[in-house]
Amino acid sequence: xxxxxxxxxxxxWLRGTGPESDIVMCSRIRLARNLAEFPFINHASRGxxxxxxxxVKNAIERGGLDLKYHDVQALSNLDRQFLVERQLIxxxxxxxxxxxxxxxxxxxxxSIMVNEEDHLRIQVMLSGLALQDVWDQINNLxxxxxxxxxxxxxxxLGYLTACPTNVGTGIRVGVMxxxxxxxxxxxxxxxxxxxxxxxxxxRGLYGEGTQASGDFYQISNQQxxxxxxxxxxxxxxxxxxxxxxxxxxxxxxxxxxxxxxLHDQVSRAYGVLKTAQQISSExxxxxxxxxxxxxxxxxxxxxxxxxxxxxxIHTQPAHLQKIQGGELxxxxxxxxxxxxxxxxxxxxKHLDDESA
Amino acid sequence: xxxxxxxNEASVHLTETVHGRRREQHLCAACARxxxxxxxPSPPNIGLDQVVEGLILxxxxxxxxxxxxxxxxxxxLGFMHFRAEGRLGCPHDYQVFRxxxxxxxxxxxxxxxxxxKVPRQHPQSxxxxxxxxxxxxxxxxxxxxxxxxxxxxxxxxxxxxx
Numbered sequence: 001x002x003x004x005x006x007x008x009x010x011x012x013w014l015r016g017t018g019p020e021s022d023i024v025m026c027s028r029i030r031l032a033r034n035l036a037e038f039p040f041i042n043h044a045s046r047g048x049x050x051x052x053x054x055x056v057k058n059a060i061e062r063g064g065l066d067l068k069y070h071d072v073q074a075l076s077n078l079d080r081q082f083l084v085e086r087q088l089i090x091x092x093x094x095x096x097x098x099x100x101x102x103x104x105x106x107x108x109x110x111s112i113m114v115n116e117e118d119h120l121r122i123q124v125m126l127s128g129l130a131l132q133d134v135w136d137q138i139n140n141l142x143x144x145x146x147x148x149x150x151x152x153x154x155x156x157l158g159y160l161t162a163c164p165t166n167v168g169t170g171i172r173v174g175v176m177x178x179x180x181x182x183x184x185x186x187x188x189x190x191x192x193x194x195x196x197x198x199x200x201x202x203r204g205l206y207g208e209g210t211q212a213s214g215d216f217y218q219i220s221n222q223q224x225x226x227x228x229x230x231x232x233x234x235x236x237x238x239x240x241x242x243x244x245x246x247x248x249x250x251x252x253x254x255x256x257x258x259x260x261x262l263h264d265q266v267s268r269a270y271g272v273l274k275t276a277q278q279i280s281s282e283x284x285x286x287x288x289x290x291x292x293x294x295x296x297x298x299x300x301x302x303x304x305x306x307x308x309x310x311x312x313i314h315t316q317p318a319h320l321q322k323i324q325g326g327e328l329x330x331x332x333x334x335x336x337x338x339x340x341x342x343x344x345x346x347x348x349k350h351l352d353d354e355s356a
Numbered sequence: 357x358x359x360x361x362x363x364n365e366a367s368v369h370l371t372e373t374v375h376g377r378r379r380e381q382h383l384c385a386a387c388a389r390x391x392x393x394x395x396x397p398s399p400p401n402i403g404l405d406q407v408v409e410g411l412i413l414x415x416x417x418x419x420x421x422x423x424x425x426x427x428x429x430x431x432x433l434g435f436m437h438f439r440a441e442g443r444l445g446c447p448h449d450y451q452v453f454r455x456x457x458x459x460x461x462x463x464x465x466x467x468x469x470x471x472x473k474v475p476r477q478h479p480q481s482x483x484x485x486x487x488x489x490x491x492x493x494x495x496x497x498x499x500x501x502x503x504x505x506x507x508x509x510x511x512x513x514x515x516x517x518x
Contacts, residue, residue: 037485039446043431045493117443143476151475152447157461158470160447164461167450169472226467 003079007322010313011086011108011125016305018128022296023244025176025216025309027131029138029233032161032170033120033145036152040162041098041115049099049115056114059148060103065141067103067110078327081318087125089113110141117162118170120145129240131173131233139229158225168225173236176205177243180215180293181250188217191243199223200239205312214285214312219243255297266294270303274345278334284315284341303345311344359384361391368393423456430490448486485514 013026034040035055038048053071060067072080072093080094088111089102100115113121122145124138152160158168166172182188192202205216219240221232254262269290272279292308294300313319315337321328324336359366364384370393372379383391426435433445435453444450450457462468488507495504 034447036447037489039431039486039490040444042441042443043433043445045496047496048489048493139473142473146475146477150477153475154447154450154470155474156469157450158472160450162443164444164457165464167461168465168470171472223465225461225465226469226471228472231471 003082010310013125013127014309015127016309018130020244021128023178023247024129025178026125026127027134028125028174029134030121030123030172031142032118032166034152035119036150052119053101053114059145062148063144067105069101069103072100072102078318082322085316085318131237135233166224169229171229172220173233174218174220175240176218178216179247180289181254182247183215185250215289263299266290266299273341276338279338288312357382359387361387428452430486
C-alpha cells in the first residue's frame with residue numbers, strides 16, 4: 001500500500017469544524033472486541049492470527065462496508081510510524097512482530113486495529129465535541145461487524161478482553177483538548193487532580209505514557225464495567241464543558257491581565273515558524289500551540305485553524321520524511337521541517353489553503 | 357573501623373562511662389573475647405519467613421494454593437502467570453480463573469456486573485470451537501498432522517452448520 005497520497009490530506013478530525021473546536025480537537029471512542037473462538041493475541045499462534053485477520057476482512061466484505069484493510073506487517077517502518085502520527089494505529093501496534101493489520105475508513109474517521117492487544121480495536125474519531133455522533137457511528141459499525149463475527153461475551157462480565165481493565169463495555173471514550181492557557185496560568189495540575197478523583201485518565205497527544213506536547217491532552221474514562229456506554233459518555237459530556245469553560249476563563253485572564261505580553265508571545269511564535277531555517281519537532285509543537293491560541297483569540301487573522309491543526313501532524317518525523325520522499329536524519333529533518341513550515345505559512349497563501 | 361588491638365575490622369563497639377568520663381573501645385570479635393568481653397549470642401533464627409507464610413496460609417492460604425494450581429485447559433495459562441503479566445490467554449480464562457479474577461475485577465472496576473451493550477447473536481457453540489482450536493494447536497505442536505487435519509475438518513463442518 002502506498003500512503004503517499006495521504007501526505008497531501010488530513011483526517012476529518014483535524015478540520016476544526018465540530019462544536020467547541022477551538023478547544024476540543026476531536027472526540028473519539030474505541031471498542032475492544034475479541035472473537036470467541038480464538039485465544040487472545042498473546043496466546044494465539046501465527047496461523048490463528050492470520051485466521052483472525054481473514055475473519056475480519058471477510059466481515060468487512062460481507063457487510064459491504066466502505067473500509068480498506070492494510071497489512072501492517074508488510075508495511076515499512078516509516079509507513080507504520082506515519083500511521084501512528086495520524087492516530088490510526090498505536091505505538092504498540094507499530095512495534096509488534098506478528099501478522100496484524102489496520103482497517104481505515106474514508107476521511108480516516110474509522111480505524112480498526114486487528115491483532116493489537118485485543119483481536120479488534122475499533123475506533124471512530126470526529127472533529128470537535130461530538131461524542132454522541134461518534135457513539136452512534138461506532139455502535140452501528142460494531143453491529144455491522146457482529147453480523148458476521150462472533151464476539152467473546154459473557155452475560156455477567158460483558159465483552160471479554162485480554163486485560164480485565166477493559167472488560168465489560170470494552171469502551172474508551174476520549175476527548176482531545178487543547179489547553180494552552182491552563183498550562184500557562186499553571187492551573188492544569190488542579191484540573192488533572194480533579195479528573196483523577198472522578199476516575200478519568202489524562203494522557204498526552206499520542207496516548208498512554210506520552211508527554212502532552214503542544215498542550216494537547218486526552219481525557220478518557222477508566223472504568224469499563226458496571227456502567228452502560230451512554231452513562232460513560234454522559235460522564236465525559238458533563239465534565240468536558242467545565243474544562244472548556246476553565247480554559248476560556250484562563251484565556252480571558254491572559255488577555256485582560258497580560259494582553260501585550262500574550263500578543264508578543266503569539267506574534268513571535270508565528271514569526272519563528274514563518275522564518276526559521278532549522279526547527280525541532282518539540283519547538284514546533286510548542287510554537288504552533290501559541291499560534292493556535294492566538295488565532296482563536298483574534299490575535300492572528302491571516303491563518304486558518306485547520307491549517308494549524310494539520311501542521312501539528314504534518315511536521316512529525318514520519319510525515320516530513322514521506323513529504324520529502326526519503327529517510328532523513330534528525331538534523332536534516334529540522335531543516336526540512338523549517339522549510340515545510342515556511343512554505344505552508346508564506347504570506348497570503350494559507351487562508352485559501354483548503355487541503356486540510 | 358579498625359580494631360584497636362589488631363588490624364582486623366572492628367565489630368564490637370563499647371562505650372563505658374567511668375567516673376563521668378566516656379570511653380570508647382573498638383575491637384574485633386577475637387580481641388574482645390580475649391579481653392574478657394562476653395558477646396551476646398547472634399540473633400536466634402526465629403524463622404520469620406515461616407511466620408509470614410503461616411499468616412498468609414491462615415488467612416488466604418487455601419485460596420492461594422488453589423488458585424496457584426489453576427490452569428486453563430484451552431490456552432494453558434496458569435493463574436499465577438496471569439497475575440505476573442496482567443493479561444489473560446483466552447476468553448475461557450474468565451470462567452476458569454473466576455474465583456481469583458472476580459475480586460481483582462471488583463477492585464479495579466468497582467463492580468463485577470456488566471451493564472450495557474449485549475451482542476444480538478451469541479451462539480453457544482463458541483466455547484466448543486475454542487476447545488477444538490486448542491486441541492488443534494497441540495496437535496500441530498506435536499506434529500500429529502492426521503489429528504490436526506481431522507480437527508480442521510470439524511471446524512469447517514461447524515462453519516457449514518452455521
